[in-house]
Amino acid sequence: MASNHKLVCARAARRQFGGAFQQAVRDYRGAKLSALTLAKGLEERLPDGLSYLPLAFLYDEEVAQLSWEGSVARANAEARARQTNFRVMARTRPLQPQELEDKLYESISSERGNNAIVVHDGRVHRDGRTIYAVHSRFCLDAVFHERADNQEVFEEAVQPLLNASLEGGRATVVFFGQTGTGKTYTARGALDLMSERVFQKTDNVEMCCYEMAGTRGGREAFFDLLAGEEKRQVKCLTGEDGNVHVRGAQTIVCTSRTELCNAMDKAFLWRSSECTERNEASSRSHCILEFKFPGPDGESSGLFRVVDLAGSERNFETQMHSRSMAERGGLINYSLLMLKECARVMHNKQKDLEGPEMHVPFRSSRLTHLLRSSFTDDSHMTTVVATLSPSPTDVEHSLNTLQHVGMMRSARAWEKWSAAFQEAPEAPVTASAGFDAVQGRGRALHSKLQDARKGQLNLHAFQMKTAVGGSIMKKYEAQSAKTETFIDARWHRELNVKVQDDLWVLRDADAEATQILSSWKAEQWAASKVHDLSRWSAETLQAFLRTLDLPGEVRIPSTMTGAQLRRLGRRGLAALCSDAETAEALALALAGESQAGKAAAAAHRSTNIRMTALGNHKVHAAIEPFEPEIEPEAVDASTHAHAQHEPALATAAA
Numbered sequence: 001m002a003s004n005h006k007l008v009c010a011r012a013a014r015r016q017f018g019g020a021f022q023q024a025v026r027d028y029r030g031a032k033l034s035a036l037t038l039a040k041g042l043e044e045r046l047p048d049g050l051s052y053l054p055l056a057f058l059y060d061e062e063v064a065q066l067s068w069e070g071s072v073a074r075a076n077a078e079a080r081a082r083q084t085n086f087r088v089m090a091r092t093r094p095l096q097p098q099e100l101e102d103k104l105y106e107s108i109s110s111e112r113g114n115n116a117i118v119v120h121d122g123r124v125h126r127d128g129r130t131i132y133a134v135h136s137r138f139c140l141d142a143v144f145h146e147r148a149d150n151q152e153v154f155e156e157a158v159q160p161l162l163n164a165s166l167e168g169g170r171a172t173v174v175f176f177g178q179t180g181t182g183k184t185y186t187a188r189g190a191l192d193l194m195s196e197r198v199f200q201k202t203d204n205v206e207m208c209c210y211e212m213a214g215t216r217g218g219r220e221a222f223f224d225l226l227a228g229e230e231k232r233q234v235k236c237l238t239g240e241d242g243n244v245h246v247r248g249a250q251t252i253v254c255t256s257r258t259e260l261c262n263a264m265d266k267a268f269l270w271r272s273s274e275c276t277e278r279n280e281a282s283s284r285s286h287c288i289l290e291f292k293f294p295g296p297d298g299e300s301s302g303l304f305r306v307v308d309l310a311g312s313e314r315n316f317e318t319q320m321h322s323r324s325m326a327e328r329g330g331l332i333n334y335s336l337l338m339l340k341e342c343a344r345v346m347h348n349k350q351k352d353l354e355g356p357e358m359h360v361p362f363r364s365s366r367l368t369h370l371l372r373s374s375f376t377d378d379s380h381m382t383t384v385v386a387t388l389s390p391s392p393t394d395v396e397h398s399l400n401t402l403q404h405v406g407m408m409r410s411a412r413a414w415e416k417w418s419a420a421f422q423e424a425p426e427a428p429v430t431a432s433a434g435f436d437a438v439q440g441r442g443r444a445l446h447s448k449l450q451d452a453r454k455g456q457l458n459l460h461a462f463q464m465k466t467a468v469g470g471s472i473m474k475k476y477e478a479q480s481a482k483t484e485t486f487i488d489a490r491w492h493r494e495l496n497v498k499v500q501d502d503l504w505v506l507r508d509a510d511a512e513a514t515q516i517l518s519s520w521k522a523e524q525w526a527a528s529k530v531h532d533l534s535r536w537s538a539e540t541l542q543a544f545l546r547t548l549d550l551p552g553e554v555r556i557p558s559t560m561t562g563a564q565l566r567r568l569g570r571r572g573l574a575a576l577c578s579d580a581e582t583a584e585a586l587a588l589a590l591a592g593e594s595q596a597g598k599a600a601a602a603a604h605r606s607t608n609i610r611m612t613a614l615g616n617h618k619v620h621a622a623i624e625p626f627e628p629e630i631e632p633e634a635v636d637a638s639t640h641a642h643a644q645h646e647p648a649l650a651t652a653a654a
């Protein structure tokens, strides 16, 4: 049954209207398949744009257009074969049994031939009544769908790096993504296969393993995982070659697969992990495994590094965390944030969006400090594997992960690609196409989110009339279980919805509210100055005089300001007027202005009290309780009426 409140939150709507969103995904996939079939025969014969028209009859026009473009242009089909030292891939895990039990559906499509991931983002229009789906395509270097196994990922993502380091090079594979999406699963699978292959090419491997976690004092530090329970702290220093090395970590020399597997098992045993809402064995640290292989002269020279990052989490996923978990989680999130920030700055520098002097903050976290050469050294081979969850409840996470890996991709590979295009200008692939799409999408999403939040802010923060004529109020229940009540004027229906479900949205709205209301306050301050004579400039004073219909003449110099006029006092003012009547009228008009200023301040006072509460992030406290005036019969009748109203599903393509 449709619920107006739930429509405010996209996450809730994705569950509640799963059927409609699933249909949107099916339509997208169907249109894509038809486009692929059609493209074979029509692509070359029909002019651009015309050929996708048959699809538009069958599917939503924009979906058909997006699918057609993707299948015909194959904008990114060659990415997989392109030889660059920095590659970005994505792996989507299958839906977990619990998610299947909750009747969740796949909201990600992997376009393997096109090396692209399409995220189907079910959204709610800000009118709160229409749901729509946005299909966003992200072009990467390779993608792995839900059924791909570790072997496939290993061969595509890890094997080339392993080969390069066995030949004496430096290589890093980074697993990056939301918590519970399979970073450790993929990393362990890859390590297992690596242990099998590596001894075919060498007879001894040096291994060390350490994790980046928080210390008791709340600082980031590296701990040796091979040192067992005591977890000795190790140092991270910049060497003469400019690369960052870890000093003091125990190194194990392995001469067989069994020894290497035992060493890795030991390291993972001591790695910090805890049970969280999202993952029974969630990693609470960034784990780094380093393998060194003997060079031709017998000394170890090749370096192969596997970085299994801790997962990013959102507020609503950390409600059950203990204080110490929250503290450690804070550090982890900070380092991930810095990694994203480095990617953003590097990307902006490449695109000339920020000046060349803009500093990339690699030193702001130990993690970014360590990974610096992976992003800046052209000879260092790096693959970032983004792991994604197909669940519709994780769409925001998936978009965020893909946007950031997209930035990393464009930042590091840009120069190489642009050089390649200069050599072959007629090449059909455009290097930035993938990223431009990502960035454009990011901007569009951001502004949509802002809109949604603003709309929501109106609903949550004030007892205001909503765009559709309803009004919002809050109620409190025992055990501080907050309940929201939404009165929909259209159906006269009262809905009680547990706030917990949507608390994260509210928190965002709180923060947004504080920001918006601060600027509102500034506007109020500016507005209050309008009536304050002592702040008037000479021009404002003259403009004010022109609006007055005075009986006589006023000889106020054109350079005189409001403050100067005020200092003249009543007698001085009378001296500037042609007669007593005019002086009286002018004095009255000025007094009226001062009264208007006071009235405006009084009118804003109650709002200001609410704003102060909002400033303290207490949106709920800022709302006064308010009893609805609804007749029980009206509620029943409307419930029935509303049940028949199914929201329209509009589809938008981006």
Ligand SMILES: Nc1ncnc2c1ncn2[C@@H]1O[C@H](COP(=O)(O)OP(=O)(O)OP(=O)(O)O)[C@@H](O)[C@H]1O
Pocket: 092, 093, 094, 096, 177, 178, 179, 180, 181, 182, 183, 184, 185, 186, 279, 281, 282, 283, 284, 309, 310, 311, 312, 387
């Ligand atoms: N490709 C996959 N196929 C089957 N199961 C998977 C896959 N990827 C992940 N899983 C399962 O999902 C769960 C979470 O995986 P994992 O612990 O690797 O996630 P993570 O990203 O490392 O999480 P965190 O960041 O919290 O450590 C595990 O139970 C794992 O078995």
